[in-house]
Amino acid sequence: MMTKHHEIRFGVVAVKKGFVIPEQVVEALEVQVREDLSTGKHRRIGKILLEQQKIDDSQLNEVLHTLTSEIPLEG
Numbered sequence: 001m002m003t004k005h006h007e008i009r010f011g012v013v014a015v016k017k018g019f020v021i022p023e024q025v026v027e028a029l030e031v032q033v034r035e036d037l038s039t040g041k042h043r044r045i046g047k048i049l050l051e052q053q054k055i056d057d058s059q060l061n062e063v064l065h066t067l068t069s070e071i072p073l074e075g
Helices: 010-016 022-039 045-051 057-070
Strands: none
Touching (some): 010 057, 022 045, 045 057
């Protein structure tokens, strides 16, 4: 089963839930891009925010649950 391309992003959900502010997401995105360019490795925004202690494990899991429960499946 394939999933449709979905535009909802981790950072958007985290902001809407009040876990972070938009500036914190932008900072995490900047880290992500710098690492992508310098190392060629891609880390997820949630992991970066968690390591920066901007969110905790339960918030990370809640955002991930929201994302996975809102993705419509083709079928």
